[in-house]
Amino acid sequence: MLPMISVSDLHKHYRVHNRPPGVMAALKSLVHRDYKEVRAVDGITFSVEPGERVGFLGPNGAGKTTTLKVLSGLLHPTRGQVRVGGFTPKDRRDAFLSTITLVMGQKQQLMWDLPPSETFELNRGIYDISRSRFNETIAELSSWLELGSLVSKPTRQLSLGERMKCELAAALIHRPSVLFLDEPTIGLDVSMQSTIRAFIKQYNERYGATLILTSHYMDDVTALCPRVVVVDRGKLSYDGGLEELVTRIRPEKRVMLRLDRDVDASAWEGFGKVVSTEGRSVVLQVPNEQASAIITRALDAFPVEDLTIENAPLEEVMSELFSRSRAAAEEGDT
Amino acid sequence: MSLRNTVRAMPVILKVSFSEALAYRAEFMIWVLTTTMPLIMLALWSAVASEAPVGRFGQTQFTAYFLSTFIVRQLTSSWAAWQMNYEVRHGVMSMRLLKPIHPLWSYAAEHWAALPMRLVVAIPMAAIALAVVGARQLPSDPAIWGIWCASMAGAWLIGFLTGVTVGCLSFHLESSVKVMDVWFALFFMASGYLFPIVLLPSAIRHVVDWLPFRYQLGLPVEIMTGAYDRAGALWMVARQWGFVLLLLGLATIAWRTGIKRFEAYGG
Amino acid sequence: MLRYATLLYVQIRASLLLALQYRWDFVIDGAISVLWAVTALVPLTVAFGERASIAGWTFGEALLVLGWFTLLQGILEGAINPSLVGVVEHIRRGTLDFVLIKPADSQFLVSTARFLPWRATNAVTAAAVFVYAFRRIGHGPSIQGVAAALVLFATAVLLLYSLWILTVSAAFYVVKVDNLTYLFGAVFDAARWPSSIFKGALRLVFTFVIPLALMTTFPAQALLDRLSLPTLAGAIAGALLFAGAARFVWLQSIRKYTSASS
Incomplete structure (x- = not known):
């Protein structure tokens, strides 16, 4: 089967104006301006199979949004090949546009002073969707997202979470098979985030849609994306399973133990690295392959009431990954 | 983007855009109040004409002229330049570009959808004008009114296409709205908005004849206040549509180059 | 007081820095200022081409x-409008x-938050108009005339600013007043002409309700003694x-705003 999305050696470079601080410097820049080239995306290659859910991770300014904009045809690549659903995105053909959707958590398409239902109706006209299929899709999206009467209130009266739900519905009315989601849960509370996540997964499973998601909330990625692509400074630094990423960067487990009495931190030396002790709980970090041996020893030596084993939190994995790549880059610079 | 799709989508777009225009009716009324310049000019020129008429303009003719100006301005004005500037800067343009309909068609549709609201203001003003100046001031030839309709369409197109052309500059410049200010200043002087063009000295009038501004406002006003016979009106409308074609070309080029830049740099 | 002077300096400096980033604005604002003066000049020229005096005023x-x-207009658009438009935006987004x-x-x-320094080009245009006007009149103004006109100019600025504060205070009560800026500008446009061309109710409005006559016609009359x-x-x-009155209304609006949002 052909991949749904294929990107090979994608580059996107910009020329930006250097603006130094201060009045004198500003006056000087009236006459002469310095430009420098920014490589927002600097040679990225990956492909996504139909129906896959891929998390796109990276620190701010890594090139995530730029890549999504290239994939949706809003930006033209400086160099490299991009194919989405058999189309070249930059041509922005009607058939291509009807295949994809782009949801940006910080931008909206809903008309501010009209109810979302009017935006749905407008999109029905624009995407040329038959009335029966439109009604069917709306009914389905409404029940998944529990839209209810939200769609008939003016958008400005909706809360941020309600607006995001309607925003998603508006973006999916034409049943796109490729979804680009740029920070779809930004600013939402925890329960709304999980509602949105569940919905996205439901849509993906129902329609076999391919999706690429960027998010700062690692929970989004953990819940939705079996595969992650990590970009840093325009370059690909990891592409593969989420689990493998975690075990590669942090080949240690977190072991949390609760005892029936207060913990004496010194007694735990020799059981791996003590991350924290608090009251009756202790958190250890142990190498993967020694985990079971250490746990057996601990169970023998202490009165353990409760035990949990986890991978290191994704946030920590990511920050470690980025600091490693930064260190590597600095070494390369000198 | 196929024309067939656009035509099929049009009724829905018009309907929804009309609802949107309705939702902004308060803002719209304020905007109507801001276009009271013709009434202020009417006060000025009535003061001038109070002792003796100016050319063929007595107080009645000035009243007919400036009330017509108000009506034509209401029905033919365009806000495309400001809207495009806003949308490019706030990322709304990206959303539009991802829809399978050409953004310029949707801008045009939004303008048309606001027309009913504008008629709500224009029709009473027309009734007042009729009551004040009397029907005898108006041309009685139906053909003239047919030509007038063509001149209104042309006037709207000149305004809209200019707006689009300037709006496309916002892909390149942050201050494209200022270019619109310059256009407006020229429009005020050379369109017949502040005074009937015929009052200008003939040397200047010849220059104005070769600028688009007069065809954007003055021409329909002149036709509806009976300044032309059939042949004269037809000849002027032909020149007007020449400008329409010219601006159509300009707007197309501006859009293409603007989008090219947008695709290179993003919004 | 010194603290407020420092604050004013800081705010103006920030605006200046911002203005310098947009180098073309200098050229464009200058051109716009001249063009708008010309838009007023042209109808005057056309009208006075027919008459030596209109409503008691020569060209x-x-x-x-x-x-x-x-x-x-330069002061309105360069010093008053920008920051007060900012207030409306603050109210709308809840960042007030x-x-x-x-x-402080x-x-x-809020009144000193933002300036558009390039609008100072209007002062140059105005100076040119004054010089040309006195050449047409044939003699310069008297000392006491200039003094009176300057006093009136100061009151005009105060009036303009107060009117704006009143308009913006409306933003606390009505949700959307962005367009009031345009409305204000459109009404202010009527101040280009000597107030005596307006008759009846319009004249009363422009003298007492929206005192446009006080802003431009009175200073001009003062220059003419x-x-x-x-x-x-x-x-x-x-x-x-x-x-x-404007200060009072502002304080009331702020009080209403703070009590409503808490």
Whole structure:
């Protein structure tokens, strides 16, 4: 089967104006301006199979949004090949546009002073969707997202979470098979985030849609994306399973133990690295392959009431990954 | 983007855009109040004409002229330049570009959808004008009114296409709205908005004849206040549509180059 | 006081830095200023081509009104409009709280938040109009005329600013007042012409309700030594009264805003 999305050696470079601080410097820049080239995306290659859910991770300014904009045809690549659903995105053909959707958590398409239902109706006209299929899709999206009467209130009266739900519905009315989601849960509370996540997964499973998601909330990625692509400074630094990423960067487990009495931190030396002790709980970090041996020893030596084993939190994995790549880059610079 | 799709989508777009225009009716009324310049000019020129008429303009003719100006301005004005500037800067343009309909068609549709609201203001003003100046001031030839309709369409197109052309500059410049200010200043002087063009000295009038501004406002006003016979009106409308074609070309080029830049740099 | 002077300096400096980033604005703003002065000049020229005097004003005299108008328009668009448009935006987005928690007078802070320095080009245009006007009239103004006109100019600025504060205060009660800026500008446009061209109700409105006559026609009359002392005194008193009322309404609006949002 052909991949749904294929990107090979994608580059996107910009020329930006250097603006130094201060009045004198500003006056000087009236006459002469310095430009420098920014490589927002600097040679990225990956492909996504139909129906896959891929998390796109990276620190701010890594090139995530730029890549999504290239994939949706809003930006033209400086160099490299991009194919989405058999189309070249930059041509922005009607058939291509009807295949994809782009949801940006910080931008909206809903008309501010009209109810979302009017935006749905407008999109029905624009995407040329038959009335029966439109009604069917709306009914389905409404029940998944529990839209209810939200769609008939003016958008400005909706809360941020309600607006995001309607925003998603508006973006999916034409049943796109490729979804680009740029920070779809930004600013939402925890329960709304999980509602949105569940919905996205439901849509993906129902329609076999391919999706690429960027998010700062690692929970989004953990819940939705079996595969992650990590970009840093325009370059690909990891592409593969989420689990493998975690075990590669942090080949240690977190072991949390609760005892029936207060913990004496010194007694735990020799059981791996003590991350924290608090009251009756202790958190250890142990190498993967020694985990079971250490746990057996601990169970023998202490009165353990409760035990949990986890991978290191994704946030920590990511920050470690980025600091490693930064260190590597600095070494390369000198 | 196929024309067939656009035509099929049009009724829905018009309907929804009309609802949107309705939702902004308060803002719209304020905007109507801001276009009271013709009434202020009417006060000025009535003061001038109070002792003796100016050319063929007595107080009645000035009243007919400036009330017509108000009506034509209401029905033919365009806000495309400001809207495009806003949308490019706030990322709304990206959303539009991802829809399978050409953004310029949707801008045009939004303008048309606001027309009913504008008629709500224009029709009473027309009734007042009729009551004040009397029907005898108006041309009685139906053909003239047919030509007038063509001149209104042309006037709207000149305004809209200019707006689009300037709006496309916002892909390149942050201050494209200022270019619109310059256009407006020229429009005020050379369109017949502040005074009937015929009052200008003939040397200047010849220059104005070769600028688009007069065809954007003055021409329909002149036709509806009976300044032309059939042949004269037809000849002027032909020149007007020449400008329409010219601006159509300009707007197309501006859009293409603007989008090219947008695709290179993003919004 | 010194603290407020420092604050003003800081705010103006920031605006200046911002303005310098947009180098073309200097050229464009200058061109726009000249063009708008010309848009007023052209109908005057056309009208006075037919008559030696209109509603008691000769061409040169009417130009004085236009000169004051150009100057005030520069102040309105360069110093008053930008920051107060910012208030409307603050209210709409709910960020006014950031201003209100600062330890300085809120009206001062919002009124000095932003300037458009390039609008100073209007002053140059106005000076040119004045010079041309007095050449048409044939003699310069008297010392006391200039003094009276300058006093009236100061009251005009105060009036304009107070009117704006009143308009913006409306933003606390009505949700959307962005367009009020345009409305204000459109009404202010009527101040290009000597107020005596307006008849009946319109004249009363432009003298007492929206005192456009006080802003441009009175200073022009002062330059021509035509303004009586009582009128001058009345104009000053009126402007002060207006400013006091605007301050009062502003404080009321802020109180309403803070009590509603808590």
